[in-house]
Amino acid sequence: MVKRNVRLWLCLLLVMLDGVALFVGFGAGVRISPLPGLSGDIAASLAAGATVFAIIAFHSQAYAASCLTSAAISCRTVTLALGGTMLLFFLVVFALKAIDVVPRSAVLAGLASSLGLLLVQRSLVAHAVRRRFGSQLLAEILIVDGCALPNDCGNAAVIDACHIGLRPEEDDPFKLHQLGMLLRDYDRAIVLCPAARRASWAQILKGSNVQGEVVVPEVGETMPLAVGGWLGSPTLVVARGPLNLADRASKRLLDIALTVPLLIALLPLLLLVAIAIKFDSAGPIFFRQQRIGRGNRLFRIYKFRSMHADRGDAVGSRSTGRSDDRVTRIGRLIRRTSIDELPQLFNVLLGEMSLVGPRPHALGSTAEDAYFWQVDRQYWHRHALKPGITGLAQIRGFRGATETRADILRRIESDLEYLHGWSLARDVGILLRTFNVLVHQKAF
Known part of the structure; x- marks a missing residue:
């Protein structure tokens, strides 16, 4: 946890130093040859440019952990980010037909001085970080399960799985929740266990949203992503978080940017539905149920109550049927129109869910x-991402009751396809296509 916090602060420091380099560099350029129309608002113009640079830099991986320890990688990525920013600047200038009024001397002087300052401070930061922390800034945890503790564990936190009752139990969501809570403060998890349990640990780690590795003397049937090493021992890299820091930030920003105005716009509807539910049948307005979230951690999902309070299914062991007598009159209407799902916007605000992602399922x-998870062990892999209100499986029509194994297999296949091919544009496309399936024949 300490190392992860250090890395976060170092990344924030790098962002701040980049901003200073841009302000000083382009400020010097403007002093040489003032830009027409901007002399009274130079600070605001530079701030706008720095914001654009920061966005491009994040997408160029200019603030990845490798940039904190490698001067070459850091300088290369920041140069690409600055180049992208200047390209965008010239496109805007060209579109506004202001190419003849922009002093080339000011732009070139600002670009040269900013690039020089960026390269110098990036090199110095990488040198200082390597000298203080070495080349490894990942927060590591070593889970020892039924094996002798190594003499040298490096800087990794060591956990004796047997001592705390931790097992790779694929049929026990509560054990997976225990592991998810243990790993949430780490970037890399290394498991040292007997050969008989390596495959089970590999399956569990694939949905843990960390870089998961199993220490092995030989390559087993664990479907590794790569071969790695830990203190001289070979490892199989069996899992990596599907989204990097920039991708997670982009996805979270999209969630917040859409969820807040949606909640404000839908507030009258939410109040009307709440009143209708209260008058229609006795019981609470909201239905809360434990679901499996990112990293296999459990959370409580919010929905409008659509069933009689004394006949609800807390663990979800019984799928809702077309003529289910548990559903209330209002419940049938809000389920048919997917209005019962709207309170999950609060789960999105809390960071437990995303607007788009694999749908979270009840434990039963x-x-x-x-x-x-007994139908297909790859079911756990889908939990490497936050669960979503909608997803690829939903817009393809794979929703409603799961009467056959094929019903869940089609959903798992779509969820894994989404996980391995994520993009922000795809999220937007899924959201737009969701409006076409809000009312569907499988909603009851």
Whole structure:
């Protein structure tokens, strides 16, 4: 946890130093040859340019952990980010037909001085970080399960799995929740266990949203992403978080930017539905249920109550049928129009869910009397992302009751496709297509 916090502060320091370099560099350029129309508002113009640079830099991985320890990587990425910013600047100038009034001397002087300052401060930061922390800034945890503790564990936190009752139990969501809570403050998890349990640990780590590795003397049937090493011992890299820092930030910004205005706009509807539910049947307005979230951690999902309070299904072991007598009159209407899902916008605000992602399932959900994870062990992999209100499976029509194994297999396949091919543009596309399936024949 300490190392992760150090890395975060170092990244923030790098952002601040980049801003200073841009302000000083382009400020010097403007002093040489003032820009027409901007002399009274230079600070605001530079701030706008720095903001654009920061956005491009994040997408160029200019603030990745590798940039804190490698001067070459850091200088290369920041040069690309500055180049992208200047390209965008010239496109705007060209579009405004102001190419003849922009002093080339000011732009060139500002660009040269800013680039020089960026390269110098980036090199110095990388040198200082390597000297103080070495080349490894990841927060590591070593989980020892039934094996002898190594003589040298480096800087990794060491956990004795047997001592705390931690097991790679694929049929026990509560054990997975325990592991998820343990790993949430780490970037890399290394598991040292007997050969018989390596495959189980590999399966569990794939949904943990960290870089997961299993220490092995030989390559087993663990479907590794790569071969790594830890203090001289070979490892199989079996999992990596699907989204980097910039991607997670972009996805979170999209969630907030859309959720806040949506909640404000839908407030009258939410109040009307709440009143209708209260008058229609006795019980609470909201239905809360434990679901499996990112990193296999449990959270409580919010929905408008659509069933009689004394006949609800707390663990979701029974799928809702078309003529289900548990559903109230108002409940049937709001389920048919997907209005019952709207309170999940609060889960999005809390950071427990995203607008787009794999749908979270109740612990008791089954298909042909088998739990979803028993139908396909890849089910756990989908939890490397935050669950979503909508997703790729939903817009393809894979929703409603899971009566057969094929019902859940199609959803898992779509969720894994989304996980491995994520992009912000795809999220926007899924949201737009969701409006076409708000009312569907499988909603009851």
